[in-house]
Amino acid sequence: MEKAEIGLIGLGVMGSNLALNIAEKGHPVAVFNRTTSRTGEFFEAAGNLREMIVPCTTLQDLAASIRPPRAIIIMVAAGQAVDEQIAALRSVLSDGDIVIDAGNANFRDTIRRFSELKDSGLTFIGMGVSGGEEGARHGPSIMVGGPRDAYARVEKVLTDISAKYEGEPCAAWLGPDGAGHFVKTIHNGIEYADMQMIAEIYGVLRDGLGMQPKEIGAVFDEWNKGRLNSYLIEITGKVLAADDPQTGKPMVDMILDRAGQKGTGKWSAIEAQTLGVSATAIEAAVSARILSSLKDERLAAEKAYAISDLPKFSGDRQAILRDLELALFAGKIAAYAQGFAVMDAASKQFDWRLPMPTIAKIWRAGCIIRSQFLGTLAEAFQQSGTLPNLLMAPAFIDMMKEAHPSLRRILARAAEAGLPMPAMSSALAYFDSYRQGRGTSNLIQAQRDFFGAHGFERIDAKGAFHGPWGDSG
Structure with missing residues (x-):
């Protein structure tokens, strides 16, 4: 076999599927796993793709199997494992070779790694990959940060393996150093908000309207045919339709209501605050997951407060369902507006010049938050050039005017019924505050000036002023 076009380290779920994707698209790939038995198992299970795969038992073999300048994807757990793998590679790679971290890295670690490798002769790429196991195997959304010429070396492979939207690859170079991993982080923050809002609407359907899982699933299936068309709405319908093989009961009813998280949502919220950008829906979604982990405390509180006799949703069910659909749409718009505002602030802070229309386009397929909505979003950025906030795009002004009254009605009724909707409530508060x-x-x-003499601006004069607080006591 000719030399491999690219290498890959880490044959876990994501790495294995990405390697198979690369091989299937016609690019020879050299693979290595620290546990060598896993490499053999992967190779044997690859079937007719084995002829495109070079299994390697040492890093020296891996380096020797790839055409120079060598490009090697690292698909291992974020953090120390990445640093250890980079250190190990430095002894077998040459000047101009490219190390690609494709894990869920903190973009600040990516920037640090660029700095540490600056004089080593090696080139580094931080690459966000979204789409989960299925995306890795058949086409993810790929967000690249690093030197433009390094991207050129691997562009053909990455665009070939990426998801396609109407024939257009969902892979792009987005900027230098940590740009790709930052965009992936914000993608995940928006994902947190999107998922939380869907769960809140599910809660209203379940507890406010007394609907059963399959009924609720049918509602989401119907919504997926319209403005809410998206991967997350699609899988929500499928999840709610599934039965537990062991009990025959709805699968969702057998799952403990305690959500996990791996950190990217938290990073999104932290970076938003660090950059001075309001991202309340994302923050609320992260907080909701934290609160969900307090299962025993919540059960005790439910008993202590003896929740009962709260009003349920009543009235025209079709009108309520329409309000719920529009409420979710309004919340989604606010969450995306916040996410893109955070990316805009980071782009300026780090001089990345992030291409917002491109980001929206490469999220249209492959990634977890892919949706019909993203095409409209990309057009808004293209038409408006510099857009201070998505909420100011003419198309989105029209959509929010239609949708926000429904969000208000749903939140008012949910509050009366004692149904928590933290992300949706935060989205509405953000919208109202912004406008x-x-x-x-x-x-x-005035308060800050009173107790700390911090000063304030006047509406009728420039400069800093203090109030007459000393005369008021």
């Missing part, structure tokens, strides 16, 4: 020309922070500034 309020005169807010209430003038009082906060």
Whole structure:
């Protein structure tokens, strides 16, 4: 066999599927796993793709099997394992070779690794990959950060293995150093918000309207045919339709209501605050997962407060369902507006010049938050050029005008019924705060000046001023 076009380290679920994807698209790939038996198992299970795979038992063999300049994808757990793998590779690679971290890395670690490799002769790429196991095998969304010429070396492989939207690859170079991993982080933050809002709507359907899982699944199936068309809505319908093989009961009813998280949502919220950008829906979604982990405390609190006799949703069910659909759509718009605002701030902070229309386009297929909505979003950025916030795009102004009254009605009724909707509530508060020309922070500034002499701006003069608080006591 000719030399491999690219190498891959780490044959876990994501790495194995990515390697098979590369091989299937006609690119010879050399693979290595620290546990060598796993490499053999993977190779034997590859079937007719084995002729495109070079199994390697040492890093030296891996390096020797790839055409120079060598490009090697690392698909191992984020953190120390990546640093250890990079250190091990430095002894077998040459000047100009490219190390690609394709895990869920913190973009600040990616920036650090660029700095550490600066004078080593090696080139580094931080690559966000979204789509889960299925995406890795058949086409993920790929977000690349690093030197443009390094991307050129691997562009053909990455665009070939990526998802396609109407024939257009969902892979792109987005900027230098940590740009790719930052965009993937915000993708995951939006994903957190999207999933939480869907769960909140499910809660209203279940507890407010008394609907059973299969009934609720049918509602999501119907919504998936319209404005909410997306991967997450699609799989929600499928999840709710599934039965538990052991009990015959709805599968969702047999799952403990305690959500896990791996950190990317938290990173999104932290970076938003660090950059001074409001991302309340994302923050609420992260907080909701944390609160969900307190199962024993929640059960005790339910008993202590003796929740009963709260009003259920009543009235025209079709009207309520329409309001729920529009409420979810309004929340989704707010969450995306927040996510893109965070990316815009980071782009300026780190001088990345992130291409917002391109980001929206490569999220249209392959990734977890892929949806019909993203095409409209990409068009909004293309038409408006520099857009301060997605909420100011003409198309989105029209959509929010139609949708936000439904969000208000649903939240009001949910509050009366004692149904928590933290992400949806945060989305509405964000929208109302953003569109309020005169807010209430003038009082906060007066308070800050009173107790800390921090000063304030006046509406009728420039400069810093203090109030007459000494005369008021």
